[in-house]
């Protein structure tokens with residue numbers, strides 16, 4: 269019996285374009301239409317030619333790909349769990365605003381980093397002290413460390429650091445982290461957001477506080493997320509406070525799309541706070557860490573991420589959406605071992621958004637496209653090239 273025809277949400281031209289930019293790189297690109305949750309492109313790199321899995325040689329080809337250290341069969345877009353790095357900072361800002369720990373005017377100092385109780389988390393040169401939106405613009409580590417500490421150690425409000433962390437985690441889960449989102453593809457991974465028990469086992473109940481787990485505040489430490497989850501968060505910000513479960517099936521012949529792919533999910537954060545985060549992400553593009561994404565006539569919003577990697581060179585990440593008003597695309601880009609977020613994440617993310625919204629890349633941005641097409645970052649991974 270023949271199966272039913274289905275129509276996918278993937279935009280074939282955008283898919284091919286994003287795949288070409290990810291050639292000779294390891295990582296993923298996920299783009300979502302925020303208003304529908306439809307996945308516009310889903311790239312995992314390196315990939316493989318599906319014709320290798322047809323015909324007499326398929327068994328041998330499959331075994332070769334299974335043994336390939338670059339793991340072409342591993343769908344990084346929905347299965348790779350990465351430290352989100354600074355792409356995590358918008359979620360922190362939202363939780364701190366919702367919990368009343370900060371207002372948009374609350375300032376925290378940055379002494380080239382966060383220094384507290386013998387602990388130091390480095391940062392880079394920018395004005396200090398600074399409030400939330402400039403902190404998002406400059407991706408200030410110290411701001412989000414101080415904010416996290418102000419919440420987790422606020423015993424007067426929460427009773428204990430454990431209780432505060434429990435509330436922090438519930439907000440995080442409501443934004444789609446820590447559990448599978450439920451994409452209509454097999455094999456999705458859930459990422460990881462630790463809970464109180466996890467830290468109690470590790471450090472002992474009552475023996476940990478904000479400083480013990482401070483790297484969580486900047487998307488490092490134990491935190492892991494899939495590129496799909498990061499793209500979904502960006503779609504949530506683009507929608508100013510809700511998301512629809514990302515999916516690739518747009519239509520099924522003679523039937524209706526399952527209700528779960530139409531339903532709005534509303535996180536535990538009041539919708540007006542998202543405007544402040546979106547504004548900070550807009551400032552990152554006009555005058556901060558995402559300037560390479562600044563287009564002449566499309567208002568792009570973005571957030572870079574550079575995630576420390578204990579196994580080698582840092583990972584380069586970006587999440588963004590555009591336009592600022594009534595967004596049509598939200599995107600996450602993650603390039604393994606590619607260094608700063610601004611070096612690969614921002615160019616690839618902004619080129620894919622531009623291609624989708626404008627239909628072409630204008631002459632003044634061709635150099636950036638060329639640079640991405642020509643770059644090879646697999647060479648930094650310590651494994652063989654394709």
Ligand SMILES: [Zn+2]
Pocket residue numbers: 378380381391392394407408409410411
């Ligand atoms: Zn700073």
